[in-house]
Amino acid sequence: MSTIGLKHFGGKRSLLHKKKHAPSEEMSLNITAMADIFTVILVFLLKSYATSALDISPTAGLKLPTAGANDTLEEATRVEISENAILVDGTPIVALKTFQFQPQDVESNQSSKQLAKEFKRLRDRQLLIAKANSDVKVDAKLIVVSDQRVPYASLKTVLASAALNGYTDFKLAVVKND
């Protein structure tokens, strides 16, 4: 029987010495192509990486209005108007309720008490630095990063508070729609 079996399978010798393909444990991965892909992606990201003196990153939920603006960003004090707060250089100063100021915070000259106090503090610091260092000039620029849904009344309050403390050159941050 075994012989027949062996014969059927080509003989005893061939069964015993039948080559078995050992399972391969090594898998070669062609990572040269992967390196090419990564290099191309990196070059693209580097090219589109925005490097400027000032990086404006609106907070989550803040929608900037769109406009065909061409002016470039410059380093300046930044005020951000969102639904729940006004931030000056990233620090929350005034709490808002649905883009509106609290009535007790708004004075007769349309400025906000808390905001005016903060602008005054920043201004005094600028003046102090400019006095000590003749190379530093007092800057009247203010970048306004405001949500597009802000009512004009609230915007006026912010601008009035800034203007009363020497910030008269307003730069409105918008999303380019080119």
Added chain:
Amino acid sequence: MGSVNLPGGDGGGQDFELNLAPIIDCLVVLITFMLASATFLSIGILDAGISAGGATTTATTPPSIVVTVELKKDFQMQLRVEGKETLTVPIGSSAPANAGASSQWNMPELVQKIRGLRQKYADFGALTIQGDNQLEYREFVTVMDSLRKEIPVVMLGGF
């Protein structure tokens, strides 16, 4: 792993292996950093000053005319001219571009009137926009953006 076989002077080859794994690691880290820090928004700047009481803040001599554009609710506008010429022109909203869309500011008519004033008065270079307190900021930006193409200085007023 890359392998290069360089011919030697006396016929012998020089093999060296380029280990791509650390390079891939660096590229992955760099790409992850760039993707995490990239902002795909292109942000621009609109220059705006404020006008208190309709007077220009930068002019040394008073201009011939002082022009104010007042934005009202329901996309109605009013063009006011004071000075050598006194004029108040209401500008109604324009028809919606698409069926079902809301009305919009009648910018073509406003721009036409501004152009007429510029042709008439050579020193007319600034105007003020003011509006209803409940109007949203984006409406002012829209009007400012259109007017900036016609006139160099556009200020916000109503203070």
